[in-house]
Amino acid sequence: MREIVSLVRAGIRRARREFTGIVLLTLMLGMILSLSLTVNQKTEQRHMQAFREAGLKTITAGFSENGLAAAGLTTEKLAERLAKAKYVEAVEHGTAMSVYIDYGEQEITNRVLLVSAEQTKLNYRVEQGAGRQPLFEVKIGEGEIYVPYSYQALWSAEIGDSVTLRGTDETFRVAGFFEDPLMGGAMMGVKTLLIGDADMKRLRESEWPEGEVEKYGMVFVEKSEDCPWNDAVFERRLNEETGFEDYAGMTLTESQSRNYMLLMTKMFTGILAVFAGILSLVILVVIGHSITGSLETEYVNLGILKALGFTGGKLTAGMLMQYVIAASAGAAVGVPLAIPLVGLVNRITLPMTCLVAADDLSWGPCLLSAAGILLFIALYTALKLRKIKAVTPLRAISEGREDVYFASRLQTGIYQRGLDFWLALRQLVSGGKQYLGAGVIAVLLVFFLSVTTEINDWIGSDGERLQDMFCCNSRDFDIMYHDGTLRPAIEALIEERAHITASYRSIQGYIMLNGSQTMACVSEDPETYTMIYEGRTCRYDNEIIINQFLAEELGVGIGDSVELSQEGKKEDFLITGYFEWGNDTGNNFAMNTAGCERLTGNIPEQMWYNYEVENKDAVAALVEEIQETYDASEVEISDRSIFDGMKIIVDVVHGIVGLIYVIAAVFVVVAVSLVCGRMFRREQRNYGIFKAVGFTGEALRRQFALRFLCVSLLGCVGGEVLNVLLAETCAGIMLSMIGCTGVGEQYVSTFSVVFPCVFLCVLFYLVSFVNAAKTKRTELTVLITQ
Amino acid sequence: MKQTILEAKGLCKSFANNGLQNHVLDHVDIEIYEGDFTVIMGSSGSGKSTLLYCLSGMDHVTSGSVKYRGAELTRLREKEMAVYRQREFGFVFQQVHLVSNLTLFENVVVPGFLNKEKRTEQIRERACDLLAQVNVTEAKDRLPAQVSGGEAQRAAIARALIGEPGLLFADEPTGALNRKNTEDVLALLTAFHVGGQSILMVTHDIHVALRAGRILYLDDGVIRGELTLPPFAEDEIKSREKQISAWLSSMDW
Incomplete structure (x- = not known):
């Protein structure tokens, strides 16, 4: 052993520069791999933990109380019905408010759920001082509101900002931020905001005009442990048994939430992991080159050592140890170096993920993967070093020369x-x-x-x-006319400033597709679905186009039929094409208004007017002018910026x-x-x-x-x-x-x-x-x- | 009156080794004449190779002056010195220093290409002529590793002459060759000298030195003596050898 140690020392001393390089490369690899693994694992762990801490369950569903009342139901009755269903472990319910808000000067188009500790019974973690406290232990004052961390990214939110409930005089002051594991991620549309119990009580006791402010009942369904179905199947079967989604304004399963919430994290850590894989190959190439070079320059020494009695095995072990020591040293430094990076990445991505992931390292997976890479390096090195065993002392002393020299067949002038x-x-x-x-x-x-x-x-x-x-269909901007009488004047203005080349109506909402609530776009003019890349658009009243991602998940394709249902009515629709639309991370489809009428018996009253104009440069100024001229209660406008x-x-x-x-x-x-x-x-x-x-x-x-x-x-x-x-x-x-x-x-x-x-x-x-x-x-x- | 082609004055070369100064050349004064075949002799460690490298600009001098046709070489920058190597100096090493992945022909022609004033065809023709003169025409498209030591060294001589140098330096050019190849190389050098080529060669071998017209004896970094000989003739080898031996004995060789 002493002789091998001597060889290792001498070898490392001789090729200090190369081994330093290998240390540096494995250090970076260890760092990137550990960062990727840790961020991925800790964010996922935090999602599960925060989900349970908040008291969320397998299915979270929100219902308009007016809608339930029209069906002769209450939240309590619906909860009782759900509790009796198969594989339901527990059902809890609470109350909330579904509203539209203006954040400062900005109109937010997605609905917002207002929840409170006492009435909604969700125990989110709220930032107070340097740490985060359970909502049940936090006193939210009157007029105060807590917004998810993602609002920092979405709306540059800061403490002290104002939040106004659209269509009311109710204004709240942002008092802080909280972690929302259900739908706080920046990619998700609907958001939850926290208010105090007194404010919630006041809002719920007040009467509100129909539309913008709705009293909501919340139901949380826990799947039993012996349930053999995944969340999606459980939701579908539960719906088939109870029909609860016919009344739901929103439903979200734990796995759906996890998919949406961890989406970007998984994508980014996935890219880093693939990069780490590429870097591993690069390291192998560098080591391979180094070994080949070492064997060439050290051939004489190897011959001398063999002549002195060193076996091929000992010489191989000596060189192998040099590379393994260098790679191990790099990995040993690189893995802990990821710790500050994990903290940094967590802080940077918090507004995107809305999850407060732990800053400590996932030591187990990191060390295991580092060990795996080192083992791989060791095996590869041993393979490259096998030449040592075959060489005779004489051949080594003569620098490994073959008896006959061959010229390279490739020669350039x-x-x-x-x-x-x-x-x-x-x-x-x-x-x-x-x-x-x-x-x-x-x-x-x-x-x-x-x-x-x-x-x-x-x-x-x-x-x-x-x-x-x-944007699944082509347009330059959209207008929702709450006051239809304003349309002629506004269209005249658009025509004058930008010249309208096309206009049509569309609306987005949720429709049940094969038993699951799915995002849908309904357009008056199906030819405006320009993001179709396979098949054709849905021209007739029994056709839809679908996101390929969802189609594959459902096991259907172009030419297959799916069942759409809404408010108890069901119809089969034919898939005619695949299109690209990012809403709800690809869980979506689109149809025309004739199809919608066939399914529901009517065309939605409130639809967006989509405009395409000739003078695109005028759009920004036009949108600003309309926003300044008309109140949001009269006209809503959104451009494609x-x-x-x-x-x-x-x-x-x-x-x-x-x-x-x-x-x-x-x-x-x-x-x-x-x-x-x-x-x-x-x-x-x-x-x-x-x-x-x-x-x-x-x-x-x-x-x-x-x-x-x-x-x-x-x-x-x-x-x-x-x-x-x-x-x-x-x-x-x-x-x-x-x-x-x-x-x-x-x-x-x-x-x-x-x-x-x-x-x-x-x-x-x-x-x-x-x-x-x-x-x-x-x-x-x-x-x-x- | 012979024309001086290379002149060194007060040439010193020292090496530092663990803080100790080793003075290899000690204020050497030397003149090399146009058209001469000059040999520097000396025992191992006398500094003869070092002197050759200092005179040819291959190595830096510690102090002193080296002039080629009146131009000072010791203060030239790398680029200027490179021009001298391309056009004025040829060098033959003891070991066969040919570029291993170039054929013999390419080894000869590539230095010629550095002289932009000459056309490619002109250089190629000269390379072919030289290779024919050194008798490696058949092997010219082979790599150095595919030919004998003698062929390789003869190609190295052709390479040294491609730029039509004013002075050919040779550092023990037969040191690594067998007897047959040694004779061939010496015959070649003699033939080029007869053709007017100035040669400065270093050797410790009397048999090699007897081709020269002028022999300088170097000992401990100092020129101790000089012997002038009549032009070389094959039938006078024995007597020439005796004369050189006697002279070297007088120098305490």
Whole structure:
């Protein structure tokens, strides 16, 4: 053992630079992997924990009390009915208010649930002072309101802001923030706000005009432990048995909530995990190159040691330990280094996730995955080192030379014009194997950077593509006329300023599809569904188009029939196409008004008027003018500018892509430097020869860097081939997580192909050029000493 | 009157080793003449290779001056020195220092390409001529590892001459060769010298030195003596060898 320890010490001392590089690479890998695993696990754990702490159950449903009353029901009676259903463990109920609000000056289009501790019986965690307190122990004063953390991202919320209940004189002051595990995520439309019990009592005792303020009954259903169904099936069966969703304004299962709440976290940590996988491969390539180089330069020493009695096994163990020690040291530092990053990421993403995830590390999974990677590295290293065992002392002392030399079959010409390039190309072609590692690194990084750039590019610099995803039909802006008499005047104004090219009506809401509440868009003109990418639009009254994500979940496709139901009426509809629409993370479909009439017997009275205009530049000013001229109770208007909830997502996506580029750059710097170091040592004598015949150090430096530029160019070609072949799959998988499916070749753009290539090539050239400074410093005496 | 092609004055070269100064060359004064075949002899460690590298600009001098055709070399920048290596100096090393992944022909032609004033075809023709003269025409498209040591060293001589240098430096060019190859290389150098090529060679081998017209003896970094010989003739080898041996004995060789 002592002799192996001596070998390990000597080996590490000899190749300090390389082992430092491997330490750095594994450090970064350990850090990224631990960050990804921890954020993913802690956020998921926190969702489950916060869900239970708040007293939420398998199904949360909200009902308009007026709607229930019309059906001869009350919340209590409905709860009793649900409690008797199969596999129901427990049912609790409370009360809430469903309202529309203006946050400061901003009109919020989604409904908001007002809840209080005593009446709704949900024990959310509320931020007070430095910590978070259970709502049941917090005294919310009169006129105070607590908003979810996501309001910070959505509406730049701050303590002291005002919240007005639309259609009333009720105004509240934001007193703080709270964690909402049910639907607090920035991606979710409906939000919960907390008010004090006194205010809730007053609101519930007051009479309100129908429409904007509704008294709500809340029911929380717990699935029994022996229930064999998942949440979705349980909800459907419960509905089939009790029909409770016919009266529901909203329903959300725990798994639906988890999917929506953890959506972005899973997407981002997933991207980081895939990146970590790519980096693992890069590390293997670097180690492989290092071992090959070490064996070449250490052949004589190995021969001497073998002649002295060292066995191949001992020599292999000695070298193996050097690499394992370096990789372990990197991982040992990298894993705990993720701790501050986890805290930082949690703080940055809190307004997006609305979940206060723990800042401590998931030690178990992190250490296990680090151990797994180290084991993989050890196995790969052992495989690469098997050559040591086969070599005889004599062969090793003669530097492993074969009896017969073979010329490289590939030879390129050398010409006077562009001599630097031709020489670089010759060096590259004749030493192809030496550059294989650098080429593979380039392929992997270009591929991954291209895919992430495609996602980044697809989303758009301001998230405009992401916004498009939430508009299933084409229009420039929408107006809801609460006072229909204003329409002629407003349309005349629009015509004058921007010239209307098309107008039609549409509305969004929930309709039961195959027994589950599903987001639906109903449009007067189905030809305006421009996001259809397969099949055709729903032209007739028995047709729908559907999000492919949902279709696959239901096991149906184009040409299949599904059952829609509303208020007890049921009809079968034919799927005619797949379309892209991000609402409810892809759980959606669309139909025309004739279809809606066939299902419900009428067309919704209140619909949005959607306008397409010729002068797009005039839209922003026009929208502002209408908003200023008319009261929100008369006219609501929304344009297609990116809404604030998207901004945080766009910022996070851009941030992650930026981070990936930075890490990739660091990896390239370290990996290429290691490869360059080896190459330089191998070719030092050649530089002396070239200098002796009249080449300048500068020319040799250029040649050296040119070789790596060629390698990176070849790597780029390989990476882009992979990209073209797999981009659709990779980007599609990532984007399908946010409900976006099937835009296929649109992912690959000129920018997403060119930018990563330019980035990698410039980096390869610069790093190798900097490393090649040694060629300038090479003294010709190297030819004498050797 | 012979024209001086290379002149060194007060040439010193010292190496520092663990704080100790090792003075390899100690104020050497030397003149090399145009058209001469000059040999520097000396025992191992006498500093003869160091002197050759300092004179050819391959190594930096500690102090002193080296002038080539009146131009000071010791103060030249790297780029300026590279031009001298391309156009004025040729160098043959003891080991066969050919670029391993270039063929013999390419090893010869590539330094020629550095001279932008010459056309590509002109350089290629000269490379072919030189390779023919050194008798490696058949092996010219092989890599250095695929030919014998003698062929490789002969190609190295051709490479050294591609730029039509004013002065050819040779550092024990036969040191790594067998007897047959040694004879071939020496015959070549003699032939080029007869053709007008100035040569400055370092050797410790009397058999190699006897081709020279002028021999300088270096000992402990100082030129101790000089021997001038009549032009080389094959039938006078024995007597020439005796003369050099006697002279070296007088120098305490």
